């Protein structure tokens with residue numbers, strides 16, 4: 121089962137990813153994490169994108185799809201994958217569709233974590249970074265909404281979008297995810 125996870129910083133995506141990955145036996149693939157590893161090991165891709173990443177800009181689509189495609193060739197991704205932070209653009213979404221189609225697969229669901237803006241601002245604030253002033257936090261969240269909105273619409277257009285209320289404790293949120301993915305899994309088999 122291939123699942124796309126869309127959620128703003130502070131929405132609890134990391135925690136839920138681990139639980140989803142465990143329960144459904146699918147690998148968690150965070151493109152942000154992959155890029156940070158490339159930067160840390162000083163690969164050509166890492167050197168080329170370090171600046172973009174540090175300034176919160178998107179890395180080039182070709183690089184992203186290349187990285188994802190390489191991972192999907194590995195046997196541990198055969199059962200599916202939980203994409204985290206990918207796709208970020210319509211081109212990436214289209215390329216992902218083609219990549220999966222070549223494998224006779226497709227995205228089964230896109231989960232959109234929904235958390236009210238004031239709650240996100242509060243959570244990011246409590247992370248306690250001194251330079252994380254409210255107006256900067258606000259800008260990061262506005263950027264998130266602006267860049268992911270087209271991807272959200274893309275999946276809505278394909279009837280694959282499932283909004284998840286991300287307010288509440290960890291287990292409560294996970295129960296909502298389970299009810300969506302349980303139905304999706306049944307429909308797939």
Ligand code: AMP
Pocket residue numbers: 151152153155172173174176177178179180184204205206207208212
């Ligand atoms: P994240 O950990 O998902 O917030 O990603 C950290 C940074 O990596 C982002 O701010 C981008 O610079 C880059 N990045 C991660 N995923 C993508 C993607 N799918 N497309 C382009 N850039 C990405």
